[in-house]
Amino acid sequence: MAKTKYFADDELMGTRPVVKEPVIVSDVLSPEKFQETLNTLNGYSLDELKYDRSFGRFMLKNPAGQMPDQLLEHCLQKARDIFDSQTLLPTYSCYVRYKGARANLLRHMDSNACTYTVDLCLTSSVDWPLYVEDKEYLLKPNQALCFYGEDQLHWRGPFPEKDSNIVDMLFLHYAEPDHWYFTQGPEYYQKILADTRAAM
Numbered sequence: 001m002a003k004t005k006y007f008a009d010d011e012l013m014g015t016r017p018v019v020k021e022p023v024i025v026s027d028v029l030s031p032e033k034f035q036e037t038l039n040t041l042n043g044y045s046l047d048e049l050k051y052d053r054s055f056g057r058f059m060l061k062n063p064a065g066q067m068p069d070q071l072l073e074h075c076l077q078k079a080r081d082i083f084d085s086q087t088l089l090p091t092y093s094c095y096v097r098y099k100g101a102r103a104n105l106l107r108h109m110d111s112n113a114c115t116y117t118v119d120l121c122l123t124s125s126v127d128w129p130l131y132v133e134d135k136e137y138l139l140k141p142n143q144a145l146c147f148y149g150e151d152q153l154h155w156r157g158p159f160p161e162k163d164s165n166i167v168d169m170l171f172l173h174y175a176e177p178d179h180w181y182f183t184q185g186p187e188y189y190q191k192i193l194a195d196t197r198a199a200m
């Protein structure tokens with residue numbers, strides 16, 4: 001595989017994982033926890049979510065201890081087992097609701113602390129496949145695609161029937177303790193964004 005050019009300097013990226021094929025994991029949350037998660041996150045109105053115009057999606061990032069952030073800890077051991085690293089740590093979580101004419105997920109790698117990515121499907125009114133490195137994956141509710149967000153290109157095709165469909169996803173991200181997220185602090189991401197803009 002060609003060497004990945006990371007958004008941060010290589011030495012700040014920390015210990016890099018052995019990148020493996022993505023896997024779909026079923027029953028990520030217990031039925032009770034999944035229902036609690038749905039009730040909480042689907043209860044947010046669009047007005048309460050932040051609209052991300054570039055992806056045409058509505059987003060929620062809450063402080064530590066609240067939903068969806070509390071699920072980072074809840075799923076920590078599962079993530080360690082899935083990615084075969086007993087040292088990985090939570091970085092950040094995000095709930096997103098894809099809805100409307102601009103909904104999309106263009107081909108990209110992640111610039112934030114997404115070494116290990118758990119993409120959990122909450123609800124989906126339509127089959128909208130995810131692609132990672134040219135392979136197609138289709139998720140049902142409470143299934144997650146587990147892959148390497150900083151190392152594997154990922155995207156989706158056109159959002160079907162934009163007027164009527166909604167797809168709700170929960171992103172749980174993890175990284176190693178020597179990743180810039182922990183050594184420089186989460187705010188280092190702002191420097192990465194500024195450097196990326198300056199290079200464009």
Ligand SMILES: [Fe+2]
Nearest residue numbers: 109110149154
């Ligand atoms: Fe991504």
